[in-house]
């Protein structure tokens with residue numbers, strides 16, 4: 001884990017409330033694995049002590065680390081107004097990462113909103129490529145479609161209002177594809193979507209990795225603000241795990257799903 005004062009190379013709106021920011025972070029970039037995140041100290045924010053976590057979307061050989069973010073509150077609003085040449089302090093890379101398929105499984109990526117940023121480095125790394133299922137409330141929440149197509153992914157879309165792709169939830173779009181042999185599912189999106197996915201896949205033999213988005217404070221395992229329940233061999237059957245340290249990527253078989 002490294003802290004690095006990182007110069008903003010570019011910060012631009014990509015669609016609606018979504019932005020891409022590129023930092024020059026040559027030290028952090030050296031050790032990034034797909035699915036990890038950076039904890040960003042947003043320059044100009046009143047409560048500087050509270051960093052904001054963002055998945056690492058992409059990295060380049062020349063030290064650029066990119067994040068895709070949605071403006072949802074004060075921190076992301078201030079971030080969207082920072083300009084080229086300004087600096088933010090980055091802490092990272094943090095957390096667990098997606099594991100590449102070990103048995104040549106076909107990868108199915110299931111994502112919502114900025115979840116598609118979390119799986120992009122994995123998609124770049126996958127040899128056999130695969131299919132990505134994008135779920136959103138409406139078309140304004142669909143991002144990175146062309147980027148995944150360029151990587152050779154088959155892109156399937158579900159929107160709740162039916163404005164693009166199949167109308168409905170991404171889980172119903174995914175369901176018919178789950179009968180295939182030798183699959184591995186990677187998923188990242190809003191927690192209700194992730195827990196719905198978890199419940200749908202819990203009784204199958206499919207290997208599933210989920211990246212869970214729990215609000216964080218320290219980001220480095222010290223404060224226990226980000227815990228969730230994982231299975232354990234104790235009397236109650238569960239214990240807490242920190243989503244910033246043991247996660248954010250968990251294997252579904254380890255997550256304790258409450259009824």
Ligand SMILES: Cc1cc2nc3c(=O)[nH]c(=O)nc-3n(C[C@H](O)[C@H](O)[C@H](O)COP(=O)(O)OP(=O)(O)OC[C@H]3O[C@@H](n4cnc5c(N)ncnc54)[C@H](O)[C@@H]3O)c2cc1C
Nearest residue numbers: 052053054055068069070072073074075076114214215248
């Ligand atoms: C591991 C991880 C990776 C993430 N990756 C990305 C990413 O790649 N791109 C991106 O845009 N965002 C990502 N997030 C969420 C991002 O951290 C929050 O949106 C951001 O911290 C909000 O800061 P803010 O000051 O703008 O909003 P705040 O003022 O802190 O909050 C505004 C609203 O957003 C809600 N909110 C805040 N944090 C979260 C959260 N973690 N999950 C759900 N709702 C939240 C609050 O409840 C509130 O309603 C990630 C979060 C985690 C834990």
Ligand code: FES
Nearest residue numbers: 217219223224244
């Ligand atoms: S945010 Fe402090 S332990 Fe995870």
